[in-house]
Amino acid sequence: GAGVSQSPSNKVTEKGKDVELRCDPISGHTALYWYRQSLGQGLEFLIYFQGNSAPDKSGLPSDRFSAERTGGSVSTLTIQRTQQEDSAVYLCASSLVSQVGQPQHFGDGTRLSIL
Amino acid sequence: AQSVTQLDSQVPVFEEAPVELRCNYSSSVSVYLFWYVQYPNQGLQLLLKYLSGSTLVESINGFEAEFNKSQTSFHLRKPSVHISDTAEYFCAVSEGTGRRALTFGSGTRLQVQP
Numbered sequence: 546g547a548g549v550s551q552s553p554s555n556k557v558t559e560k561g562k563d564v565e566l567r568c569d570p571i572s573g574h575t576a577l578y579w580y581r582q583s584l585g586q587g588l589e590f591l592i593y594f595q596g597n598s599a600p601d602k603s604g605l606p607s608d609r610f611s612a613e614r615t616g617g618s619v620s621t622l623t624i625q626r627t628q629q630e631d632s633a634v635y636l637c638a639s640s641l642v643s644q645v646g647q648p649q650h651f652g653d654g655t656r657l658s659i660l
Numbered sequence: 661a662q663s664v665t666q667l668d669s670q671v672p673v674f675e676e677a678p679v680e681l682r683c684n685y686s687s688s689v690s691v692y693l694f695w696y697v698q699y700p701n702q703g704l705q706l707l708l709k710y711l712s713g714s715t716l717v718e719s720i721n722g723f724e725a726e727f728n729k730s731q732t733s734f735h736l737r738k739p740s741v742h743i744s745d746t747a748e749y750f751c752a753v754s755e756g757t758g759r760r761a762l763t764f765g766s767g768t769r770l771q772v773q774p
Contacts, residue, residue, distance in 0.1 A: 549703070578761060588750065588764035595760070604761065636703055642760065646692040646711040649762060651703035 547571070549652035551637050557658045560629060566622045566655045570639030577620050578640075578649060579612060583633035591635075594620065595642055624657075632659045662687035664751050666765035674773050675743055681736040681768045683725075683751030691753045693734040694762065695725055698748045707749070710734065721745075746772045 550569040558564055570577050579591040590604040594614040605611070609627075614620040624631055634656050638649035665684045673679045685691060692711050696704040708719040715727040725736045734751060748769050752762040 551703075576760065580762075587766045588762075590761040590763070593761050601761065638704075640760075646709070646754070648694060648706045648709055651696075651705070653701070653703045 549637055549639050549650055551635075551652035551655050553655060554653065555656045555658075557660065558627060559660050561626055563623065563625045564627055564657065566624075566635050566637075566657070568620045568622070568637030568639075568652060570618065570620070570637070571650055574639035574641055574650070575617065576640045576642040576647075576649075577614055578638045579620070579622050580636045580638065581633045582636055582654070586633075588636075591622070627657075627659045629659045632657055662689075662691065662753050662755060662763050664753055664763055664765035666751055666768050668768050669766065670769045670771065672771045672773060673741055676740045678739050679737065679741050679745075679770065681749050681751075681770065683734045683736065683765060685732050685734065685751075685753045687732075687753060687755065689755050691755055693725075693727060694752045694754075695723070695734075695736050696750045696752060696764075698750065698767075700747075704750060707736075741770070741772050743772050743774060745770060 552567045575596045577594045581589050592612045593601040609625045612622045634654040636654045638651045640647045640649045663686050694709045695707040697707045698704050708717045710727045718724045723738045748767045750767045751765040
């Protein structure tokens with residue numbers, strides 16, 4: 546597709562369950578970002594992938610959060626043993642990084658609700 | 661570390677009136693500045709950006725923003741708003757070097773009333 550695609554668009558799960566969120570970036574974009582948008586914290590950076598380099602995980606809030614990017618394209622964000630405070634919209638973005646300052650293109654997000 | 665402040669959480673304005681959404685940033689290095697807009701249940705869309713050169717940047721739908729280095733500001737303006745401009749607006753910065761992730765402000769909800 547032409548834009549960043551995220552799935553599912555909505556996810557409701559029980560506290561303690563694991564969830565996987567998927568992001569399919571724009572074709573050819575080598576950089577991929579995950580952000581979290583919640584009422585109390587606004588938009589927060591979670592993790593950044595650039596090509597084959599080691600990811601920047603500095604924004605992950607706890608060791609329950611992890612992400613991988615296979616083949617330099619699709620990425621999955623995994624949250625283990627979900628807690629109610631994990632409820633938020635998880636946004637994925639991608640960009641070209643051959644040029645510094647390239648803007649990030651966002652998907653529509655996954656709305657995660659923990660019961 | 662860098663930070664972004666959007667002082668106004670909500671800005672109500674009547675249709676066809678001018679509007680200014682304020683954004684101030686702090687950083688110890690050079691930055692790139694962005695404004696993103698978010699419509700309900702959608703992701704963020706890039707509105708405009710400042711990378712270098714002319715300090716006044718414009719978008720295709722009538723918004724403009726001016727980079728002011730001395731005041732560390734990047735305020736967003738539109739001379740005449742439409743109902744369709746109702747949305748959440750986010751100011752963001754990224755560093756010129758190092759981590760490329762965006763640091764966002766808390767957002768400003770623009771509410772255009774008829």
